[in-house]
Amino acid sequence: MTSIIKFPASTSTRRRFVLGAAGLGALPVITACAGPAKAAPDFKVGALLAGRINDRGFMEAGWSGLERARTELRVQTRHIDNIPPKKEQLMAALTELAGSEVDLVVAHGGQNNEACAEVAAKFPGVRFAVTQGAVQSANLCSYDVLQEESAYLGGVLAALTSRTGVIGHMSGIRVRPGLKGRAAYVAGAKAARPDIRVLTNFSGNQDDNALSQRIASAQIAAGADVIFTMLNAGRDGVTQACRASGARQIGNVIDWVAVDPKVFVASAIADVSIGMYEAIKDAQAGHFPAGQVQHIGIANERAVRLSMAPDVPAPVRERVAATARGIAAGQIKVPVDYNGPEFAMPA
Structure with a gap:
């Protein structure tokens, strides 16, 4: 007791x-x-x-x-x-x-x-x-x-499953783990598809659903059909925007695919x-x-991995698995710094 x-x-x-x-x-x-x-x-x-x-x-x-x-x-x-x-x-x-x-x-x-x-x-x-x-x-x-290692895998998957050639990233406060995750996601996407365009935004709030829905809708309007979210309680706003538009989302921390595989094409798990x-x-x-x-890191599969929805094509799964092995073996170095453009906050 x-x-x-x-x-x-x-x-x-x-x-x-x-x-x-x-x-x-x-x-x-x-x-x-x-x-x-x-x-x-x-x-x-x-x-x-x-x-x-x-x-x-x-x-x-x-x-x-x-x-x-x-x-x-x-x-x-x-x-x-x-x-x-x-x-x-x-x-x-x-x-x-x-x-x-x-x-x-x-x-x-x-x-x-x-x-x-x-x-x-x-x-x-x-x-x-x-x-x-x-x-x-x-x-x-x-x-x-x-978590940047699973974010890198998420970038690979996003780039290979995007139909528009534009993908998104959303987070809240600019803490170092979030910044590293953003950098890794972009790097993974570019490694898989050099011509991919990534829209990235830090809103300043991890929990505001109205704000996150507005940003997600703006990214979708700009062409993004897959959005990686490093948010907390504010993730639901992105989910609503994706559900309304048919865009897919990549979650983080936990297995969001198990929660809603129709919206979540993957989840960059970092336990x-x-x-x-x-x-x-x-x-x-x-x-x-x-x-x-x-x-x-990713050598501990219980701690770091990418969960994928059932409809992810086999070649994409194989590319993700090969990338994970490369990271674990030290053959692929995951970048943790990003110096590119940022997606402007919508009005």
Whole structure:
């Protein structure tokens, strides 16, 4: 049986501490530079999810990783969610978590890089990890599921299945993982079809369906018949635009093909829940990789892959599979920088 202690919450945040079942046996003690392991359920984790944990996307994946750690590793967990991706507010939430007697603070998402680095420096006795992050210090590490690798595969598929020769890309906030994903998608498309035209847009909002539908409709009007979306709750707006026009969509993070194969021709899966889970598992076991960035790529098929709809032609499937093998073997280098044109925000 578990118990939930609810903390005071404002209208914009929710805070909870979830305790593992009482009377559970201790885990073996393993020594490492980060200190000895703690017996379950004495290990306490505070997680920041700067968005909605029911967004059917990135934040929900982080939440599922936290829940998996709570149940499988039998740790106590507390989380704060629904925080705007603004540095000052992220720092305030991280400071609250760090001061709540936790052993580890996990900030989910690269938007936390700067905020977490600054807060970690103020709490040298607490360990911090950023998922999809790129920061490290004496008490800070990052876990990065390489979603750019599945995005590259998505670009290959989009270019080879487009009938118009124009494809789209949409995202919200300009965080490094999203920028890398955009660059990889464009590179994959160009590798498969050099003459392909890519319309790419960052709207500034991951969750606004009215906004995303307007942008998707504008890209479709400009010729795009396949659109790759790196959005959270705002993905539904793109889905509506695609359904109305007959355009196809490529999702990300989870398997959107399983949700709606008529709209989603593919999904660039990057299971970022694994980063959350592995950060907690490593820290609990005494293997906290301080000062490092842990990369999880396409060699781990459970973490990174491209799901494809049943109507994707066999030659395209074979090209995608060959590309995946090339990335895993190091024969194909996935670009992470883009310097091309951007699709203007529609009026």
